[in-house]
Each structure stands twice: as structure tokens, then as C-alpha cells.
Amino acid sequence: MKIFDELQLSGEEEIEKASRSLRAMSHPLRLKILCTLSETEKSVQDIVDHVGTSQSNISQHLAILRDKEIITSRKDANKVYYRLGDTRTVGLINMAKNVFVGE
């Protein structure tokens, strides 16, 4: 089916890019962070409270997601607030849930 072919990943760069992004969101803590951010933007400390583990650890995971531009940050005074770079990310997670987790 030609139409489907057109839509698919082609070319080394596209594969690599998608692969890196998927890999970035595939870590359990990072997936939790993304779920947490789906509601509203949150400060690092808010995320720590919601997700668990140390602030240092969260900060490193945030850096990975930020680097892939899956989330963006904004600094307000003392705090740094994170939000999803693209709200469709939530849709992607839900779709993954339906395909892989759902029964």
C-alpha cells in the first residue's frame, strides 16, 4: 500500500531521530515525569515529590528529556519549571499504553 509506505520512517536520519526520542521517553522514571507533566507544568521539586528518587537523579533525567526537546524549561526566580514540548506526547504515551499494556 503506497500511501502507508509514504508515511513510514525512511532514511537513516529519521530512524535515528525517532529512535533517540523514543529511547529518551522509554525509561520508567522519565515516562512518569512525562505523565506528571501532562496535567500542568511543574517545578523540579514538584516533580521530585510526584515521581520519587533524588533531586539529582530527577535533574539528570530532565536533562535527557530537555536535550531531545521532549520537554522545555522556564526559569522563574529561584525555580525552574518544566512542561511538555509537544502535548501530542501524551497522545503517544496513551497509544503506547493501548497497544502494549491494554488488554
Next chain:
Amino acid sequence: MKIFDELQLSGEEEIEKASRSLRAMSHPLRLKILCTLSETEKSVQDIVDHVGTSQSNISQHLAILRDKEIITSRKDANKVYYRLGDTRTVGLINMAKNVFVGE
């Protein structure tokens, strides 16, 4: 928004499951394999020809995808044929492309 909350990943197990599956499909070679299998089922050798790298390497990646039930296999005489476990996987990949790779 309650409706959205309901749809999201909740509970440690769901997070872990989705995370493992996403991680499994996030490797460039495995993403290529999934793209290749979106058209039609293929033998291991077919996949090797389409994707590149050694048969041994492909076999190991297939095992990872098989283990997570992202693909299934069928043995016919001498050969083993692989196909997608859930055709919605293609949709998921396309969505990832749209969100992460964009145009």
C-alpha cells in the same frame, strides 16, 4: 481534566510494561525491523537483506522484540517468519515520527 487522567499510565506495573516495550522498539535496528515488517511478514534472511548487519545480530534483536511480544514468529520448514504482533504498532511509529521528527 479527569477524562485525560483516566487514560494515562498509572501504577508501577503499567509504567514498567510500557517502558519495556517502548525501550524495545527504540533501537535503530529494531525500529527498522518493525518498519520492514509493516508491509508483510518476512523471514530472518529477508530481514537481514532489508536491514543490514549480521544474521546473528538480527536474530538477537528479533529475540528482544519477540520477548516483549511486539512481533510473533512462525516456522515454515527451514525458515522462520516474523510479523508484527499488533498492526497498531505501525501507527505508533508513525505518530512518533510526526511528533519527534516532524517535517
Next chain:
DNA sequence: TCGTAAATTTATTATTTCATGAATTAATTA
């Protein structure tokens, strides 16, 4: 049965990833 092709498995090595804890930077408040 012997040899061969297809696929998987195993072992090895190199690389990457992750969590932890200490050190650092930046902004705030006492």
C-alpha cells in the same frame, strides 16, 4: 547418512546507562 543452509545461542569485549553522593551555581531571605 552426510553436508549444507537457516536460525539461534553462547561467550567475549567494549560501550553506555544509571543511581548515588559530593561539589557547584544561582537566587532568595534573614
Next chain:
DNA sequence: TAATTAATTCATGAAATAATAAATTTACGA
């Protein structure tokens, strides 16, 4: 200015991944 809070960075060691090559299994055909 000193002390405190928020966040990031850096260094370390342990664990997980991935590619290569060699060994093994399975089924087929001469």
C-alpha cells in the same frame, strides 16, 4: 553579607546493552 533553598553538574562504580565471532541446533536435500 551570611545562610538557605533550588537546581545542576561532576565523579564514581555497578549494571545493562550491543556487536562480533564461534559454537550449536534444526531441517532439508543429495
